[in-house]
Amino acid sequence: METRIVKARECNKQTKTAICQCIRQGGLVAFPTETVYGLGGNGLNAAAAKKIYQAKGRPSDNPLILHISDRTMLHQLVTDITPIAEKLITAFWPGPLTIILPKSKIVPLETTGGLETVAIRMPDNQFTREIIQLAQTPLAGPSANISGRPSPTTAQMVYEDLHGKIDYILDDGDTIIGLESTIVDCTGTDPIILRPGSITYEMLREITPTIQLDESLVQNPRAAEIISTAPKAPGMKYRHYAPLAPMILYEGNVTTVLKTILGLLDNLHNKLPCRESELCKNYPPKIGLIISDELAAALKSHSNSPGYDLIDPDLIYSYGSLTDYSTIGANIYKALRFFDSTTADFIVTQGVDNYGLGVAIMNRLRKAATFTSMFL
Ligand code: TXA
Ligand code: MG
Numbered sequence: 001m002e003t004r005i006v007k008a009r010e011c012n013k014q015t016k017t018a019i020c021q022c023i024r025q026g027g028l029v030a031f032p033t034e035t036v037y038g039l040g041g042n043g044l045n046a047a048a049a050k051k052i053y054q055a056k057g058r059p060s061d062n063p064l065i066l067h068i069s070d071r072t073m074l075h076q077l078v079t080d081i082t083p084i085a086e087k088l089i090t091a092f093w094p095g096p097l098t099i100i101l102p103k104s105k106i107v108p109l110e111t112t113g114g115l116e117t118v119a120i121r122m123p124d125n126q127f128t129r130e131i132i133q134l135a136q137t138p139l140a141g142p143s144a145n146i147s148g149r150p151s152p153t154t155a156q157m158v159y160e161d162l163h164g165k166i167d168y169i170l171d172d173g174d175t176i177i178g179l180e181s182t183i184v185d186c187t188g189t190d191p192i193i194l195r196p197g198s199i200t201y202e203m204l205r206e207i208t209p210t211i212q213l214d215e216s217l218v219q220n221p222r223a224a225e226i227i228s229t230a231p232k233a234p235g236m237k238y239r240h241y242a243p244l245a246p247m248i249l250y251e252g253n254v255t256t257v258l259k260t261i262l263g264l265l266d267n268l269h270n271k272l273p274c275r276e277s278e279l280c281k282n283y284p285p286k287i288g289l290i291i292s293d294e295l296a297a298a299l300k301s302h303s304n305s306p307g308y309d310l311i312d313p314d315l316i317y318s319y320g321s322l323t324d325y326s327t328i329g330a331n332i333y334k335a336l337r338f339f340d341s342t343t344a345d346f347i348v349t350q351g352v353d354n355y356g357l358g359v360a361i362m363n364r365l366r367k368a369a370t371f372t373s374m375f376l
Helices: 013-024 046-056 071-077 083-092 126-135 155-162 201-207 254-269 293-300 325-340 357-368
Strands: 004-007 029-031 038-042 065-067 097-102 117-121 168-171 182-185 192-195 247-251 287-291 311-318 346-350 371-374
Touching: 013 029, 013 038, 013 126, 013 168, 029 126, 029 155, 038 046, 038 065, 071 117, 083 097, 083 201, 126 168, 155 168, 247 254, 247 357, 254 287, 254 293, 254 346, 287 293, 287 325, 293 311, 311 325, 325 357
Parallel strands: 004 168, 029 168, 065 117, 097 182, 247 346, 247 371, 287 311, 287 346
Antiparallel strands: 029 038, 097 117, 182 192
């Protein structure tokens, strides 16, 4: 199948009509949102949902989000809109918030992975909302990556994963946020955050003070792995976003992480751990670094340390300043994908504070990491 790439800004009426026809007839169209690119199909068509699972290589028990263009569509898809859901919608739509409500009969179980609830969001991308409006059907859309790969934040990343498997890629440039939407379950008495995103716990609590974090997200600070109970969003149980090379995540402040990296370089320099280590089949190993601007600068000032020459400047990806988590969020998936095109043997990543937007960033980094280490 030929995958056509259409630039949002240059898309004329005729092409829009062809795209909408393709959606209505069960075709697959990757679409831009403010978070990440989605892999869209007609959300009310069971066959389209099956095609989405197939194209992504995704287990079909992992439900899809329905993307809508307006409130009228919402009313058709759910049986009830609770007052809390109403408040959240008013505060954050269009925007990076997905809400879960009881589904109406017209939503096929194939779209919801067999659940009687449905996840819905109104994306903050005008072109995508216009396409949904013209197609007159919600777009079922998981992130437009092959299952397990980092979510795509550019049309080029979608192309890498899905060309030949889908009909269209609608290109609207880089996504702004770069992390998937916050998911809030509104089916119970108190709303529950199932997946952290750029609409943070603190922002949600201002609107609805009884909001809870799903137990699976409540972190035991001394445990390396945060998932202790079964997550309620089925997708959260899978190891996600993984780069191809093993990744070590160091959580702590710049000074402690710097010290650890210098210690690691010193060890590698002495070849001590490498004789037996699975990680170091190649010696000297190629080390990829995903770190803040601050840590990159601090590392540079230690260029005389033993093992420093093992660092290849081309394998340092600075994700931005620790004073600007929005930029870090927008760069995380770019960084993970960057290393898939390099020959790094392993990746060392610096974590951020688990607060505000940092909660969503750390959630993704911990899922991507093979090992995590905390310095408390
Ligand atoms: O920002 C986003 O949310 C992006 C863009 C494309 O909109 N979409 C996205 O979709 O991240 P996906 O499929 O990669 O993640 C959807 C998550 C999964 O973890 C899934 O298990 C959960 O939402 N989910 C969907 N429906 C659900 C439901 N009824 N109950 C609980 N969790 C649900
Ligand atoms: Mg995804």
